[in-house]
Amino acid sequence: MNVLQVAGVKLAGVRFALPKREVDNRETCQLLFGDKAESILKTSGILKRRVADKGETSLGLSCQAAEELLGTLAVDKTTIGGVVAVSFTPELAMPGNAQLAQARLGLGNDVAAIDLNHACAGYPYGLYVAASLVRDLQKPVLLLDGDVQTPYATMNTAAILGDAGSATLLVPDHDSGAWEFAFYTDGSRAGELKLDGKLVMDGFGVFRFVAIDVVKLIAGFMQGRKADLFVPHQANVYMARELARKLDLADRLAIIGDKYGNLASASVAVGLAEAMAGGFGGKALLAGFGGGLSAGVALIDV
Secondary structure (H helix, E strand, O other), X not given: OOOEEEOOEEEEXXXXXXXXXXXXXXXXXXXXXXXXXXXXXXXXXXXXXXXXXXXXXXHHHHHHHHHHHHHHHOOOHHHOOEEEEEOOXXXXXXXXXXXXXXXXXXXXXXOEEEEEOOOOOHHHHHHHXXXXXHXXXXXXXXXXXXXXXXXXXXXXXXXXXXXXXXXXXXXXXXXXXXXXXXXXEOHHHHHHEEEEOEEEEOHHHHHHHHHHHHHHHHHHHOOOOOOOEEEEOOOOXXXXXXXXXXXXXXXXXXXXXXXHOEOOOHHHHHHHHHHHHOOOOOEEEEEEEEOOOEEEEEEEEO
């Protein structure tokens, strides 16, 4: 396992933005599955979802979160050195969300704009790239992570998917210790979760990936390390709880999927933001996993 480190970086804040439309998932399950609705609802643990209306995009939601974050922190936009955008549903195929966000947010022309076409594992990947930019530029860097994925749903994914955008600001801090990262990729299994016109998912294959490969990755990464909070990607609530149980992290698990649905990689940002809003401070273990198949973990100071 390759463990990467980035030192001298501080998490200044995280915000998220959700579509206005809230969906009662019981109604969705009854429409799709009839008599099996209650068992599906119980298995997924997703009670409500946020679903984008026409015109709501990953870029728009992420920029909304960014404006709120930068305003709250009173950040001078001219000081920002980079913007990293994670999305597999960008507003345009080209240019990417990072480039479009530079203009929409009014950032300087000297910013480094980097787009990552990543799905469920994207937040740890984006965090590593953004943290590396902060270290090298010695300037604040904005990480945007969001997807509007519900338009690509099929019958077996319609009852779990939600939409969201998020913004994370990282700043230089010479007193901060090293953040640590590790990644895993198996592109030979891409067919188990991919976007090919529609969001194609082999539910059993993804569950097997999480139960075996992701557990092995996180367990190996955490040897000799401790975390005060565990924020995993919320594929569904049942899967998140099972993962935490296998890793002996159930008492430190942050759950947000029950009220928002599967938000792709933004689910990690949303879980982290809610924990911080609740007063959390300490070591946070962040984990994303899914499409690719890919996984990423990060152990950071909050």
